[in-house]
Amino acid sequence: MEELKELIDQAHYVTFLTGAGVSTPSGIPDYRSKGGLYKREKYDFPPEYMLSHDNLVKHPDIFHQFVVENMYFPDAEPNIIHKKMAEISNEKGVIVTQNVDKLHTKAGAKNVVEFHGNLYDHIHCLKCGKEFDYKEYIKDYRHHEDDGIIRPGTTVLYGEGIDPTNLNDAVKAVENADLIIVAGTSFKVYPFAGLIAYRSPEAKMVAINKENLGLDESVLAITDDAANVFDQL
Numbered sequence: 067m068e069e070l071k072e073l074i075d076q077a078h079y080v081t082f083l084t085g086a087g088v089s090t091p092s093g094i095p096d097y098r099s100k101g102g103l104y105k106r107e108k109y110d111f112p113p114e115y116m117l118s119h120d121n122l123v124k125h126p127d128i129f130h131q132f133v134v135e136n137m138y139f140p141d142a143e144p145n146i147i148h149k150k151m152a153e154i155s156n157e158k159g160v161i162v163t164q165n166v167d168k169l170h171t172k173a174g175a176k177n178v179v180e181f182h183g184n185l186y187d188h189i190h191c192l193k194c195g196k197e198f199d200y201k202e203y204i205k206d207y208r209h210h211e212d213d214g215i216i217r218p219g220t221t222v223l224y225g226e227g228i229d230p231t232n233l234n235d236a237v238k239a240v241e242n243a244d245l246i247i248v249a250g251t252s253f254k255v256y257p258f259a260g261l262i263a264y265r266s267p268e269a270k271m272v273a274i275n276k277e278n279l280g281l282d283e284s285v286l287a288i289t290d291d292a293a294n295v296f297d298q299l
């Protein structure tokens with residue numbers, strides 16, 4: 067902990083790379099970890115297909131049911147991790163997140179790159195482009211005026227590319243950092259996991275995760291619950 071505090075104090079630019087584990091203390095299940103939604107056997111298709119563009123287009127009802135039951139937690143509140151990260155990144159850095167829950171922004175973070183978009187912005191009809199509030203979308207995925215399908219607008223589904231602006235911003239965030247803190251992610255999903263290849267050779271790196279990520283020896287690995295760690299910062 068002392069080492070981590072010192073690294074943060076000395077850093078000029080801190081880039082956080084975050085995943086589902088930073089939102090689990092806010093009550094949002096980590097769908098890749100044990101007991102997460104990817105292990106559930108309730109659905110006919112594997113979760114990668116559930117969250118795919120193909121499923122959205124071919125089975126909009128199944129897609130909708132899945133995201134409403136498993137992804138939307140509009141009442142979730144930011145936790146200590148979001149709050150501390152917001153403080154630090156607002157002062158000197160940026161947060162690049164895989165999470166689509168908008169909790170970093172809700173915590174007051176101003177410099178956030180949502181690598182996979184989010185579930186709440188630009189929800190729109192695929193046919194006419196009309197925008198809807200997430201509350202309306204949760205109730206119904208059909209736009210009855212034109213029979214169009216409504217979708218979360220910025221969320222990147224399987225089979226869709228990362229928004230080039232987000233990709234570019236994320237790469238810059240990693241290049242600019244002299245301290246990179248990876249938290250709450252198994253770091254197995256590409257292209258997100260590939261971002262660290264862009265780090266400067268002088269950048270220090272810290273990984274905070276319940277399981278050791280097996281990154282190279284130059285990385286300070288803190289094998290602990292991220293909420294415990296950020297609570298002590």
Ligand SMILES: [Zn+2]
Binds near residue numbers: 191194196212
């Ligand atoms: Zn429409």
